[in-house]
Amino acid sequence: MxxxxxxxxxxxxxxxxxxxxxxxxxxxxxxxxxxxxxxxxxxxxxxxxxxxxxxxxxxxxxxxxxxxxxxxxxxxxxxxxxxxxxxxxxxxxxxxxxxxxxxxxxxxxxxxxxxxxxxxxxxxxxxxxxxxxxxxxxxxxxxxxxxxxxxxxxxxERSLSKDKALEEEFGISLKVPSLYKVGKREDNFIWMDIQIPKGTMNIIAYQMPWDYFKSDSTLVEDIMRMRDSIGQKYIPGPDMPGKTTYMITEKAFSPYVFPAEIGGKKAAEVKGVWEIHGYPMAGPFLTYIINDKENNRKMILEGFTFAPSTEKRDYMFELEAILKTVSFEPAEEPVSD
Structure with missing residues (x-):
């Protein structure tokens, strides 16, 4: 033998x-x-x-x-x-x-x-x-x-951001590297990013009603509708005379959706490509739609990269690693009379 x-x-x-x-x-x-x-x-x-x-x-x-x-x-x-x-x-x-x-x-x-x-x-x-x-x-x-x-x-984890925007707005925490900075904070929306060669890496967070997604049969269309509405409201593209530019989901290819677990909660993992409505820009995104039943909401975390003519695998992998550190504060007990 x-x-x-x-x-x-x-x-x-x-x-x-x-x-x-x-x-x-x-x-x-x-x-x-x-x-x-x-x-x-x-x-x-x-x-x-x-x-x-x-x-x-x-x-x-x-x-x-x-x-x-x-x-x-x-x-x-x-x-x-x-x-x-x-x-x-x-x-x-x-x-x-x-x-x-x-x-x-x-x-x-x-x-x-x-x-x-x-x-x-x-x-x-x-x-x-x-x-x-x-x-x-x-x-x-x-x-x-x-x-x-x-x-x-x-x-x-050797050098983490001390910004409390996510805790204050959504009652969640993420282990985000200190080089990421919050660039936009509005009611129900936080956007942080970091400069990389030829572009940026980005993290956004927002919440949706618990019953926003009505049916499994329309899940992909509902995800695209959600992302497009958030992009139109919060994520503008470059200034173009006579045009309104903003982030949407790439129309030529439907995103991929997988079951996942993140932060101890069931979730949907969504992978696809974003583009800018009215302007030739695009890149990959990774979204987690988290079932936060304790707070009667869907908590949305997304990472996306803009890095033209550059390999993006490791950028998106870092964003995935960051998003997977999410933890949820316990829901507050209702105050009895």
């Missing part, structure tokens, strides 16, 4: 070491490294060039929906197993693939560094490897993304 690869052997040694240690003392692990949304794929180069590599690229470098241009879920760096040692093992997200007599498809936490996710896929043939990749890909992508979100939040 062929021996298991370097990674599986190391994981077994780590497990044995943990069993032999007395007491609750933890083994020291170095901090994980790597750029946000990067994935280290450890596998034989010949496998990488063939159908197994094609399957990995199809799954882990698939196009992100909701962006105006093609960008992959992860930026992949492939390494052959013989160079997977030392600091290369500290990558935060790792996919280890090996042709071996044992068939495996599982995910290991913190094997070499912390925090870290290591997805391990083995199999005796290319067909089995592809089958195992297919069975694991969805969960692996979800777990890789979760560890990347946590890392993004860790990075910006």
């Amino acid at each position: 062929k021996k298991l690869g370097t990674l599986l052997f190391a994981i077994a040694i780590l497990a044995l070491g943990a069993c032999n240690q007395s007491g609750p003392k933890e083994k020291f692990l170095p901090p994980s490294t790597g750029g946000i949304n990067s994935l280290t794929v450890v596998m034989d180069t010949e496998l990488w060039k063939g159908p197994v590599g094609d399957k990995i690229r199809d799954e882990f470098a698939a196009q992100i929906i909701g962006l105006p241009q093609i960008e992959p879920i992860f930026t992949i760096m492939q390494l052959p197993p013989k160079v997977f040692k030392g600091t290369t093992t500290y990558s935060r997200s790792i996919l280890y693939v090996e042709q071996d007599s044992t068939s495996l498809a599982h995910i290991k936490d913190d094997a070499y560094a912390k925090p870290q996710k290591v997805a391990v896929v083995t199999g005796p043939t290319e067909e089995v490897l592809i089958k195992n990749l297919d069975s694991l890909a969805k969960r692996a992508i979800k777990e890789f993304k979760a560890v990347e979100i946590t890392e993004a939040q860790h990075r910006f």
